[in-house]
Amino acid sequence: MSPLFMGLFVLLGTLLVMATGMPIAFSLGIVSVAALVAFEGPRSLEFMAETFLGGLDDFTLVSIPMFVLMGAAVASSRAGRDLYEALDRWLYRVPGGLVISNLGACALFAALTGSSPATCAAIGKMGIPEMRKRGYPDGIATGSIAAGGTLGILIPPSLTFILYGIATESSIGRLFLAGVVPGIMLTALFMAWTWFAVRRSGHQAYDPAFRWTWAEKFAALPKVLPFLAIIGAVMWALYGGVATPSEAAGVGALFCLLLAIVIYRMWRIQDLVAIFRDTTKESVMILMIIGTSILFAYMLTNLYLTQSLAEWIAALDVNRWVLLAAINAMLLVAGCFLPPAAIILMTTPILLPIITAADFDIIWFGVILTINMEVGLITPPVGLNLYVINGIAPDVPLSRILWGSLPYVMCMLLAILILCVFPGIATWLPDLLMGPA
Secondary structure (H helix, E strand, O other), X not given: OOHHHHHHXXXXXXXXXXXXXXXXXXXXXXXXXHHHHHHHOHHHHHHHHHHHHHHHOOXXXXXXXXXXXXXXXXXXXXXXXXXXXXXXXXXXXOOOHHHHHHHHHHHHHHHHHOOHHHHHHHHHHHHHHHHHHOOXXXXXXXXXXXXXXXXXXXXXXXXXXXXXXXXXXXXXXXXXXXHHHHHHHHHHHHHHHHHHHHHHHOOOOOOOOOOOOHHHHHHOOOOOHHHHHHHHHHHHHHHOOOOOHHHHHHHHHHHHHHHHHHHHOOOOHHHHHHHHHHHHHHHHHHHHHHHHHHHHHHHHHHOOHHHHHHHHHHHHOOOHHHHHHHHHHHHHHHHOOOOHHHHHHHHHHHHHHHHHHOOOOHHHHHHHHHHHHHHHOOOOOOOHHHHHHHHHOOXXXXXXXXXXXXXXXXXXHHHHHHHHHOOHHHHHHHHHHHOOO
């Protein structure tokens, strides 16, 4: 049987199983087992348990529950509110300053938690009612938070980069560094659009007679700075050669938990149980997806599907930028239906040989892929962030939230284009601190 027929069988089977609403991990596992048994017979079952468990036998994976714990400790506290208030006091007189401060709070909170839905929920619960109260249009108030929440998977430490690093067997530390400048650039693009849109509309959302004193501005910082110091310490430990990603994640999780207990008095048993419960649920989900994705990749390789696709694309002899545009289009469509973790772990075994053959840097491509995943978080039909925002502001129609987030989607596409023209934006910092790859 030809690889083309087997590939179509696998593709249709995967889409059909996922359309049932079955969890991603179980969908990948069922398709992998069914394809191997159908095309190689029942004897292929002998290797499945070993393949699944072998995919989880990686010390780097220890960093995942640690970073999840780090995010859960921060997300369970009132750190989001404090970030929002601190930035609002410093930026309130800038045109669109409240929206810009919300975007800044999203970027910082996302860096601490690595979770887009948690960022939308934490910042949106305070920011959206306040923006609407001050007269900002509903589209800007909701769309900016939906877009700001996506920054969590680009600004390190990022679980998306950890998964991509595991899937491509590339340096997670280098990936983290590669996301720093693009993350800042994308945040700046979001803020620049907000400033332009608010200034063009002539909207003034603050009382000219009102001003925060310097004492009040600095009074908002003590609760925020310790958490920002943790980000700095984790990054220093990673790139200063002090610790591995797993060790740095463990230390970061410990200190985030301690700060949540000390600063926000979260020492009650029920508070700690909630933090560890959320950590366990998300970690198990991610690790199950990793294990079954390894099985899925084993099936693709064993049936010679990955190699055949790579050979077919190489035979097309098209310009490598046309090839990249086609890959980006595929990822954008996939991002509308699947979560980032599933897309990375499903597509990387197929895309890696193609990207390598086209002479693209895999670290740089990891940043491009991640921004594509961000777009998927605010585009229907799945668009998780849109539904989180709709839950916070149920009286705002989902269509208005979508239209409000659309300019920020354009900012993301512009960021991809800029990175294609100037790839050094992503590769400069890792090459500077860690040497050329």
